[in-house]
Amino acid sequence: MTQSSPQDTQAHAPAQAGASFDATEFRKALGTFATGVTIITARAADGAPIGLTANSFNSVSLDPPLVLWSLANNAMSFDAFRAATHWAVHVLGSDQEDLSGRFARRGEDKFAGLEFDEGEGGVPLLRGCAARFECRTASQYQGGDHLIFIGEVLRFVRDEAAPLVFHGGKYAHATRRDPPDLKPRSAHLAGSFGEDFLGYLLGRSHFRFFAQIRPFLDHEGLDDMEFYVLSTLTLRPLLTEGQIAEGMAGVLDANRQRALDALVERGFAHRTSAGYELTGEGREAAIRLIAAAKAIESQVLERLGTGDAAILKTTLNRLLGVVDESAADVLWEPGGNGQKDDTRR
């Protein structure tokens, strides 16, 4: 039977029986299957805790409760896992990328400095995961260059944490698709913007979000522009006019000087021959306002959900990299070396 394939796909097959696939392409094709990320732990015969990052985890059976994962024959922990009677699967949350990286490094003492508990069979149990399954080895099967473990689940716990995702060789976030009733209504009139126009979504979100912060600015007698400049001045002990202009380029060009003058007049900033710096009073006002703004941010992000909050921030950071390649790196980077944040790629 012949199969037609979309134009942008490439067919790969061994040229002849017994020949192997192009290994890189095969990996890439497998990588299109998005998975969660787990850490599997156990105890070696000598009592040492062992573990590795694995995305080969999968459910097998509900009754009896069975799960599986597979381990590379050349893993340093291979013999210890093969001999282990018990192991635990930790489904990682979206904030556990570092932990995943630590357990993906070959042979290191992956548990150094890590707090963990003990489960069935003395298995080390990591904390703060999206879910954890404590298992007893039910069977093992050799599958090519991996050993497949099937485990009977003895105990499990689950948290509401958003999961860490692995796709195309990279970590990713998972987010819900909007339920149909949340889909933005599009404008049907020619020449009008739809409600899914990016500018509308960003603008309205900003205005509504910032409206919650404004009462705190009013309380300090500051307008929006003065607040933006005040927050910029918190980034370094002293900023030259050029640095302030660079940091706010394309955002506050017209109002920057007026806001700076107002802050100086108000006693919140000093103008020195080298540039501008906050006064003690200015710094205290900034700390109060930043604390209030962060409290509002937490409330908003909590309503959004931790997973979507992380996605939103990552995506907005990337958007900023697209629409404003010179975005204030000079000011934000410690030491101001002008290097870009990796999340903006």
Ligand SMILES: Cc1cc2nc3c(=O)[nH]c(=O)nc-3n(C[C@H](O)[C@H](O)[C@H](O)COP(=O)(O)O)c2cc1C
């Ligand atoms: C996201 C991700 C998923 C992985 N999945 C597996 C897996 O399912 N099985 C496996 O044997 N190795 C997997 N690895 C690689 C192991 O974590 C890595 O080889 C580890 O160093 C093995 O530890 P060890 O050699 O100390 O035993 C994965 C790595 C990453 C980053």
